[in-house]
Amino acid sequence: MAGTEEDQKFCLQEVLDTFKLCLSENKEVYLEHYVAGWRGLIKFLNSLGSVFGFISKDAVNKIHILVTLLNGESGSQYVTVQSMVTYELENDLVDLTKRGSHPESGCRTLLRLHRALRWLELFLERLRTSSEEGKTSVMCSEAYNESLSQFHPWVVRKAAGMAFCMLPGRPAFFEVMNVGPAEQVVAKLGEALPLISEVYQITEELYTRQSLMDLP
Numbered sequence: 610m611a612g613t614e615e616d617q618k619f620c621l622q623e624v625l626d627t628f629k630l631c632l633s634e635n636k637e638v639y640l641e642h643y644v645a646g647w648r649g650l651i652k653f654l655n656s657l658g659s660v661f662g663f664i665s666k667d668a669v670n671k672i673h674i675l676v677t678l679l680n681g682e683s684g685s686q687y688v689t690v691q692s693m694v695t696y697e698l699e700n701d702l703v704d705l706t707k708r709g710s711h712p713e714s715g716c717r718t719l720l721r722l723h724r725a726l727r728w729l730e731l732f733l734e735r736l737r738t739s740s741e742e743g744k745t746s747v748m749c750s751e752a753y754n755e756s757l758s759q760f761h762p763w764v765v766r767k768a769a770g771m772a773f774c775m776l777p778g779r780p781a782f783f784e785v786m787n788v789g790p791a792e793q794v795v796a797k798l799g800e801a802l803p804l805i806s807e808v809y810q811i812t813e814e815l816y817t818r819q820s821l822m823d824l825p
């Protein structure tokens with residue numbers, strides 16, 4: 610079925626463009642574009658094969674929760690991450706210390722993606738500075754161990770570790786990024802990373818300020 614979203618090829622440029630759109634003039638993070646950025650990344654993950662299915666399934670679930678909130682009757686409160694946080698906190702829509710009546714709040718859902726964004730930042734930086742012989746599986750697991758893994762139970766860490774071993778080598782990986790020869794991929798990564806870092810940093814500061822870093 611040509612033309613469906615699933616069929617469209619991943620393109621790093623597209624993800625870059627989406628992350629560019631994420632920040633408003635006064636440095637608020639637009640939820641719509643944040644979610645679209647993740648959608649693009651998941652397209653990439655899906656093109657790597659079904660061993661990554663359990664990862665993309667969880668990410669798709671989380672995106673779905675956020676999109677439902679965005680399109681719901683209080684959608685106007687979810688335009689930016691900042692407005693979402695204010696709205697959910699003011700209306701007691703967040704389980705702050707233990708899981709209760711709001712297991713799928715926007716705040717806790719976004720926090721999971723936010724933690725994964727740190728992994729992405731570390732991984733892409735390794736990829737950008739790697740040599741031709743660099744092993745993507747090693748870069749990926751190092752980035753994971755430095756970030757996301759601390760939030761995952763043993764069984765998830767184990768499954769993730771096994772999936773990383775199935776990652777294609779650097780040349781095939783670069784090919785899937787779909788932006789031309791290796792030097793161009795490296796240049797595009799260099800463009801994308803500051804944008805991803807800034808979105809990460811702004812969210813990190815907001816969540817820290819509001820004591821939302823440990824949402825159950």
Ligand SMILES: CCCCCCCCCCCCC/C=C/[C@@H](O)[C@H](COP(=O)(O)O)NC(=O)CCCCCCCCCCCCCCC
Pocket residue numbers: 621650651653654661663664667668721722724725728749753757765769776786825
């Ligand atoms: C390219 C290789 C991709 C490797 C992806 C590395 C991340 C590994 C994450 C493993 C997550 C396993 C699934 C389960 C997760 C959940 O338990 C856990 C906690 O949620 P809960 O509190 O609701 O229970 N969820 C999470 O931590 C969120 C994980 C979201 C992962 C999104 C990963 C998307 C990866 C996109 C790859 C893009 C590559 C970029 C190249 C340009």
